[in-house]
Amino acid sequence: LLSHEEVRAAQTRHYNAPDYIWSQKRIGIDVARFGDDRTVLFPRQGLCAFQPVEMRNVRTTEIAGRVMLACDRWKGDIELLVDDTGHWGHGVIDNLIASGYAPVGLQYHAPAIDPRYGNRRAEMWFAMAEWIKRGGAIPEVPGMLAELTTPMYFFRGGKLWIEEKDMIKARLQRSPDFGDALANTFALPEA
Secondary structure (H helix, E strand, O other): OOOHHHHHHHHHHOOOOHHHOOOOEEEEOOOOOOOOOEEEEEEEOEEOOOEEEEEEOOOOOOHHHHHHHHHHHHHOOOEEEEEOOHOOHHHHHHHHHHHHOOOEEOOOOOOOOOOEEHHHHHHHHHHHHHHHOOEEOOOOOOOHHHHHHHOOEEEOOEEEEOOOOOHHHHHOOOOHHHHHHHHHOOOOOOO
16 A cells, blocks of 8 residues: 555655645544553644654543643644544544534444445545655654555455455554554545
């Protein structure tokens, strides 16, 4: 899906505020409560992705609180895109709604909006990959290079798919949480 060279190029790109300030603000949220996986909040505005927040072993109320803090600091209309596959995101979504926010819950296995893709997960990862190839800038985060270059894609039934997360975890020896959170920011068309 992405080569090492493409990801390294994205990690060395830098934009000034006038290059992206007019774009919609988004935060992709990959929720993991306890265990080996991490919760990641990944902010992005147009061509620029910013330093993500990584959390481990926290309750959904704490995750929602951290999302609200990020919104307060960033200011403005921010699209919150929460991974709710497996329903780990329910608590985060409920707490955000109760606090007056309008998060969008994502189901990775749901049908894609674009019929070329097998599901929403493949659609979001492909959109992220195209954004990186088109000039997207990402921060240098330890382990992110491997997370973005490990997933493989395939064709089945005339559609594009990304391999299952368990297969990626087996090769990577961890969940691609940063990659998933960044991909979440591509769940909806840009405003």
